[in-house]
Amino acid sequence: MVDPSLNLPEPPPELAALSQRLCTRIVNEIEQHGPIGLDHYMRMALYEPGLGYYSNGLLKFGADGDFVTAPEQGRLFAESLAGIVMVVANRLNTGFDVLELGPGSGALARDLLMTLNPLPERYLMLETSATLRQVQQETLAALPAPVAQRVEWIDQPPASGFSGVIVGNEVIDALPVCSFEVQADGLMERAVALDASRFGWQLRPPSDRLASAYQKLSTDLDEPLPNGYCSEICVDLPDWFGSVTQSLDQGLVLMIDYGYPRREYYHPDRAAGTLVAHYRHRAHFDPFVWPGLSDLSAFVDFTALADAGLAQGFELAGFTTQAGLLLGSDILQSIETIANDRERLALAGELKRLMLPGEMGEKFKVMALTRGLELNSSAFQFSDQRGRL
Ligand SMILES: C[S@@+](CC[C@H](N)C(=O)[O-])C[C@H]1O[C@@H](n2cnc3c(N)ncnc32)[C@H](O)[C@@H]1O
Structure with missing residues (x-):
């Protein structure tokens, strides 16, 4: 039963049936293994072949989907990142x-x-979802042939060394996370169990990986988290980061996502965590509503991302908000020079959505990690927020 107070539009019967098929698979998993971690549940809800949110071929992005990301707003986001990519390209002697x-x-x-x-010599696309790959191929079909020839889809991070830029917008928030609750006698993991007619939470002792990730984060906090405090940890983040960046000999990793530095993420006031579901442009906090039809994500602990980079020999070259990044780029000046009023106004509207604090400007952060290269980019100098990490 979906809580009517969430006020969510009912899916049409064929989509409700698709979600039901995914629920049956998750139920089987729980019946076989007992309650499963939230990370296990998210992996199935998002990536189960043919049924998971990112694998079922339904529209996700844009006005008719569930959410709008920065690249979907228009070309300005890409243009501001292109300025940073060109700084790296100019530093490298060879191609990138x-x-x-x-x-x-x-x-x-x-x-x-x-x-x-x-x-770039090559533009590599690492995508886990086969159906999204098809969407990407359709989008890129509009490119002129000499440009399109640079694009390659890959299943695994490149095995041999390369130099250049790794970029990911709103990817880390889609990585599965574990959920925990602090109790008087220690940490408990919130696992997904079968409730009377739906999924529900059940507490269990934490896995070793969750316990050690929690141990590490609690040493960084100013005060212990209070009893009853719930939140999430992406325990896979260090290994995932290591695997996607292992072959980068020289260059930059640029990650853009919604998130906070660790002390703000695990602030005593944020006692219900950051897990959020998106369904038809409505955000809500019940991860068990229509699995497969709703996106599930958690905010990014940017201190954990910086630590993962430092552990792999990267340097923290920049940390700022999305608004800071845009203000530090030359996008504003380039819009002012556009003679066509209609185009200039449309771009100014797009820029507002990307930059305003109530929209994406403050919630989204940008982190730059470099290996074997110094990055002097004005985009990160306008509002250097590394001290918050
Ligand atoms: C929220 S969407 C963001 C899409 C796009 N970057 C944008 O900004 O519009 C998350 C994307 O990450 C992909 N994804 C999730 N986990 C991944 C992983 N481990 N490796 C590569 N891609 C992944 C999803 O399939 C999806 O394309």
Whole structure:
């Protein structure tokens, strides 16, 4: 039963049936193994072949989907990132490659490739979802042939060394997370169990990986988290980061996502965590509503991301808000020079959505991690927030 107070539109019967098929698989998993971690549940709800949110072929992005990401707003986001990519390209003596993680509809790839000059030798797309790959291929079909020839889809991070830029927008928030609750006698994991007629939470002792990730984070906090405090940890983040960046010999990793530095993420006031579901442009906090039809994500602990980078020999070259990044780029000046009023106004509206604090400007952060290269980019100098980490 979906809580009517959430006020969510009913899915049509065929989509409700698809969600039901996914629920049956998750129920089987729980009946076989007992309650499963939230990370296990998210993996199935998002990536179960043919049924999971990112694997079922339904529209996700844009006005008719469930949410709108920055590259879907228009070309300005890609243009501001292109400025940073060009700083890296100019530092490297040889050609450069771009690896995009989780390219979604392919909008960022399309607009970056239309802006970058010179073009990267290769534009690699690492996408876990077969159906999204198809969407990306359709989006990029509009590119001129010499540009499109640079694009390659890959199943695994590149095995041999490369130099250039790895970029991921809203990818880390889609990685499965574990959920925990602090109790008087220690940490408990919130696992997903079968309730009377739906899924529900059940507490159990934490896995070793969750316990050690929690131990590490609690040493960084100013005060212990209070009893009853619930939140999430992406225990997979360090290994995932290591695997996607292992072959980067020289270059930059650029991650954009909603999130906080650790002390703000695990602030005593944020006692219900950051897990959020998106369904038809409505955000809510019940991860068990229509699995497969709702996106599930958690905010990013950017201190954990910086730590993962430092552990792999990266340097923290920049941390700022999305608004700071745009203000530090030359996008504002370039809009002012556009003579066509209608175009200029449309771009100013797009810029507002990307930059305003109530929209994406403050909630979204941008982190730059470099290996074997110094990054002097004005985009990170306008509002350097590394001290918050
Ligand atoms: C929220 S969407 C963001 C899409 C796109 N980057 C954008 O900004 O519009 C998350 C994307 O990450 C992909 N993804 C999730 N986990 C991934 C992983 N481990 N490796 C690569 N892509 C992944 C999803 O399939 C999806 O394309």
